[in-house]
């Protein structure tokens with residue numbers, strides 16, 4: 079007789095750089111139990127398809143249609159993305175392939191180019207659905223994962239819900255197989271909830287006879303507050319809280335009638351509108367099989383891996399006041415280091431991968447010592463990273479063992495560099511232990527990642543800034559003092575998790591909770607007010623990462639793949655040069671244009687006239703710039719060469735036309751063949767692109783951020799003045815007169831600004847500057 083089959087699904091969106099561990103672990107357990115198992119990482123399957131040339135080409139008409147539906151104030155951003163769409167469809171498959179090849183680790187420019195295409199692709203997917211912000215780690219849409227009714231509404235929508243849309247086109251394979259008895263859906267994060275219910279509905283409509291069970295970290299937290307039958311039971315037959323290794327085989331045995339033992343952590347309907355809830359039990363982690371990744375598409379993740387997840391321990395014995403992990407993960411247990419290393423060696427041999435990540439909530443010193451000892455004693459050539467915390471024991475001896483054992487990154491929950499705040503957080507860390515541990519790790523060439531938190535209740539602005547300064551300096555020292563360029567840091571605001579100690583006893587922390595919005599029955603984080611210290615708003619402001627989305631560059635916003643920890647780890651492992659975050663634009667040419675010259679769009683540049691007909695959006699892939707120019711330039715869209723004098727006729731102001739042409743040239747958006755006209759003695763300078771001023775300092779210096787390429791340049795007060803004076807063209811004589819800067823300094827600044835493509839020089843034949851004006 080055929081053994082029954084279980085299908086295990088990890089729904090989107092979960093980190094797409096590497097698989098999640100729950101499905102492979104449960105697959106190994108169910109195979110040991112004699113079941114046939116199919117594993118489906120729907121997160122990577124769907125994302126990889128949505129971000130393919132095929133998926134995007136299917137989305138394009140949908141995105142086009144949306145232009146007519148969206149409010150006027152959002153149209154501009156939508157048009158920007160539509161201008162980038164065509165190029166993205168064409169280049170996406172090559173970009174994805176490049177990101178998945180190991181060669182890319184040694185090719186920083188190729189990485190930046192591929193990551194840029196993928197980032198634009200994410201904007202294209204987002205633009206195709208109302209309210210969607212689709213990046214590789216999260217998603218927001220017109221549906222809310224904080225409300226059950228909204229989740230259910232999303233589950234039934236194939237038009238407005240990206241996951242429903244994708245499922246309609248790429249249904250789950252094998253659903254009609256007669257031996258399919260159970261589908262298990264794993265939901266770790268709220269980012270997966272809408273897709274999870276959409277998937278459950280998709281399955282139930284097709285196979286009402288199959289038992290659908292849901293588990294995972296978010297499931298555990300979510301069902302903990304249900305007191306009566308929940309509407310999700312429409313598509314899910316049962317839920318499992320906490321660990322699944324004992325519960326799932328027991329449930330499957332009951333479904334097939336093989337056995338009727340108690341199923342730990344099970345939650346079911348009682349048939350009368352109430353619930354039946356079994357207590358959870360603790361799994362013996364030393365009795366678990368090696369996770370089984372069979373069936374997962376290990377070559378499709380967005381990093382040249384695979385980087386396989388493993389656990390050396392489970393849960394956490396600490397009790398940090400902001401954290402709900404202890405709530406949702408049973409008691410702390412450790413897996414024997416020799417078993418852990420056996421898992422690594424087995425998986426390395428099976429999948430040809432030498433890279434691992436420990437997804438433990440927190441690796442203790444015992445695990446770090448044990449795993450590194452086993453790896454060193456066994457002479458393995460494997461590489462790994464994991465997460466831990468600062469403590470006295472993280473010393474030179476351990477750091478040296480970690481490095482020798484292949485550890486190429488440690489994520490550290492620093493949170494704060496103030497003893498008072500660490501104590502408020504009940505972090506259990508001594509500030510005095512931080513610096514020695516940091517030195518030990520960096521001194522042994524183990525890159526670090528510092529998790530910082532801003533705005534824990536009671537924290538002052540000075541304290542928050544002190545932590546930021548410490549983290550900034552640590553990163554600088556990592557490069558300069560220790561020659562370790564791979565360290566990173568992240569500074570997030572304090573999030574009030576209702577299942578954390580602060581959430582459970584806000585009064586002890588001087589906090590008042592603001593109740594969730596109407597109908598938000600699934601809200602696990604809440605807004606709050608504090609008696610003293612930084613407010614929630616302050617924390618958000620202090621951690622908002624700056625000008626990623628400067629005005630007029632909607633398509634530049636979003637995830638930068640290089641921020642993923644898998645990439646930092648892989649670059650450290652390969653000891654490779656780190657890529658730039660932006661494509662470097664070609665050096666700005668000096669423009670020499672006369673009345674006989676011809677202009678045409680450069681190869682690859684695509685354009686789109688805005689819906690109101692006033693502007694032309696040009697996307698320049700070589701530097702990923704989006705230029706908004708007057709619609710008079712639209713004749714260029716036919717791809718042919720145009721006489722400069724003909725183009726000029728359309729403009730009322732030759733000076734503005736010259737400024738725009740200088741800008742187009744500075745981005746490599748046009749090519750032109752000049753006639754016989756030579757360079758003028760005093761070539762005028764033009765602003766090469768619009769910039770936003772940020773971080774203006776009292777000395778007049780500031781950061782100029784290009785709205786077209788996102789590039790940032792710090793300029794002195796004098797540089798800023800010159801840039802302002804060149805807005806729509808200024809000769810050297812005018813600049814000398816108006817800036818009053820010494821000639822040598824002025825020349826140096828001009829060259830410097832031009833080198834950064836803030837300004838560009840354009841020498842135009844007097845004939846072009848004096849073309850007849852359009853009659854009034």
Ligand code: B12
Pocket residue numbers: 091092093094095096097098099100101103214215216261262263264265266267268269270291292293294295296318320321322323325326387389402403407436437438439643
């Ligand atoms: C490792 C980790 C990561 C890694 C993931 C690497 C990878 N490739 O998987 C990285 C660092 C990339 C990451 C990223 C993020 N993470 Co994270 N992450 C974790 C962590 C610590 C462990 C996950 C894990 O693999 N555990 C090991 C597995 C085996 O445990 P498990 O999933 O719980 O599975 C067991 C049971 O739950 C059960 N089970 C699971 N599925 C099923 C299914 C069935 C049918 C059954 C019966 C049982 C069952 O059985 C399993 C075995 O016992 C969790 C905490 C947690 N415990 O889940 C947070 C956690 C999931 N992450 C969280 C967050 C917030 C994030 C980020 C959004 C952070 C950020 N701001 O960027 C991102 C983005 C996540 C995303 N959507 O893509 C939150 C989610 C909270 C939420 N909002 O819902 C969590 C819960 C931590 C927390 N409390 O804050 N994360």
Ligand code: SF4
Pocket residue numbers: 394395396397398401402403404439440467491
């Ligand atoms: S923050 Fe880390 S150490 Fe603290 S309780 Fe959560 S998992 Fe444990």
